[in-house]
Amino acid sequence: MGEITQGEPAILEAWSNKEQEEEEAEAQIEIWKYIFGYVELAVIKCAIELGIADAIESHGSPMTLSQLSSALASDPSLLNRILRFLSNRKIFKAVRKDSDSDSNTTYYANTALSRRLAKRGQQSMASFLLLESSPVMLAPWHSLSTRISANNSGTTNFPFEKAHGEDVWRFAAENPGHSNLINEAMACSANIVVPAIVEGCVGEVFGGVKTVVDVGGGNGTAMRLLVKACPWIGGINFDLAHVIAVAPESEGVQNVAGDMFLGVPKADAAFIMWVLHDWGDEECIQILKNCREAIPKENGKVIIVEAVIEEGTTNNEKGGNNKLKDVGLMLDMVMMAHTSLGKERTLKEWEYVIKMAGFTSYTVKDIDAVQSLILAFP
Numbered sequence: 001m002g003e004i005t006q007g008e009p010a011i012l013e014a015w016s017n018k019e020q021e022e023e024e025a026e027a028q029i030e031i032w033k034y035i036f037g038y039v040e041l042a043v044i045k046c047a048i049e050l051g052i053a054d055a056i057e058s059h060g061s062p063m064t065l066s067q068l069s070s071a072l073a074s075d076p077s078l079l080n081r082i083l084r085f086l087s088n089r090k091i092f093k094a095v096r097k098d099s100d101s102d103s104n105t106t107y108y109a110n111t112a113l114s115r116r117l118a119k120r121g122q123q124s125m126a127s128f129l130l131l132e133s134s135p136v137m138l139a140p141w142h143s144l145s146t147r148i149s150a151n152n153s154g155t156t157n158f159p160f161e162k163a164h165g166e167d168v169w170r171f172a173a174e175n176p177g178h179s180n181l182i183n184e185a186m187a188c189s190a191n192i193v194v195p196a197i198v199e200g201c202v203g204e205v206f207g208g209v210k211t212v213v214d215v216g217g218g219n220g221t222a223m224r225l226l227v228k229a230c231p232w233i234g235g236i237n238f239d240l241a242h243v244i245a246v247a248p249e250s251e252g253v254q255n256v257a258g259d260m261f262l263g264v265p266k267a268d269a270a271f272i273m274w275v276l277h278d279w280g281d282e283e284c285i286q287i288l289k290n291c292r293e294a295i296p297k298e299n300g301k302v303i304i305v306e307a308v309i310e311e312g313t314t315n316n317e318k319g320g321n322n323k324l325k326d327v328g329l330m331l332d333m334v335m336m337a338h339t340s341l342g343k344e345r346t347l348k349e350w351e352y353v354i355k356m357a358g359f360t361s362y363t364v365k366d367i368d369a370v371q372s373l374i375l376a377f378p
Contacts, residue, residue, distance in 0.1 A: 062107035127184035273305035280341030288357035
């Protein structure tokens with residue numbers, strides 16, 4: 001590398017100043033996104049509750065403000081402001097029809113994003129958003145800094161418990177409405193993730209498997225989808241009694257009530273999706289031990305579906321589907337606010353709980369989802 005010439009320091013300083021100016025200009029805009037960051041969540045929740053996307057989808061074609069306000073029984077001037085906000089963010093699309101006699105008439109159409117806000121549909125995430133934007137789930141965020149403060153180190157002053165007097169699971173057991181919100185949100189996730197598993201590695205993962213138990217399976221959506229895609233499988237949907245009591249019956253799936261900390265029903269494979277991240281290491285090890293005891297030692301497997309946090313790199317640097325992995329960092333914040341000891345884990349942290357639970361080996365497979373597929377073998 002050659003020596004720096006006399007003029008180069010001035011050039012480097014000018015470049016540094018330019019970078020600082022650009023950073024300052026960007027910061028002036030970005031700060032408002034954080035100040036009013038809650039607005040997007042609140043307005044999207046409003047759109048779901050009004051049923052805007054559902055109305056357009058049912059209509060079968062773009063709708064005018066007048067048509068929408070009539071269909072939704074809403075104030076047209078207020079609805080117009082909601083649609084203007086959401087269209088500006090490309091959540092809905094504002095279009096003009098060439099065939100319309102009044103060329104100034106605006107029609108509103110769904111987009112790929114707004115369809116995910118519809119209450120119906122395979123890709124709907126409406127229930128997930130309604131859960132996370134509910135007063136119950138928003139309240140703990142106000143105490144996040146209290147938990148992290150060194151003054152509270154070693155205490156049980158967890159944000160959810162501080163807000164509601166008990167942990168999220170006891171609260172759900174005592175509040176059927178909130179329990180249903182959780183189950184519906186997890187069903188949203190299952191509708192996205194199970195098809196990704198089926199498309200990516202169904203034969204490799206479920207070939208030769210006759211029975212599968214879904215540990216913490218909620219209302220049974222994941223197991224119903226899996227059995228439909230793999231009709232040779234007999235499914236067991238396993239969860240707490242108050243969850244199983246409202247789980248619908250489905251051909252090929254048996255609903256079984258129980259406690260995963262005490263034991264897991266016998267099957268060729270155990271499937272556990274977005275459950276372990278709710279718990280600390282000791283709890284995870286106990287759950288995984290019970291899963292290991294429920295499967296055959298010779299050819300059994302535990303199928304863990306969880307995010308894997310990458311270390312030493314910015315997730316977005318990799319591009320492509322790996323951009324989804326950044327969601328794992330958001331989920332880690334959610335775990336900190338909503339659970340006592342839950343967290344999103346790195347591969348090294350997953351290896352620790354898997355090995356401590358007595359498994360001899362494991363493999364990790366990427367799928368087209370926020371989560372990865374971790375196969376643990378006894």
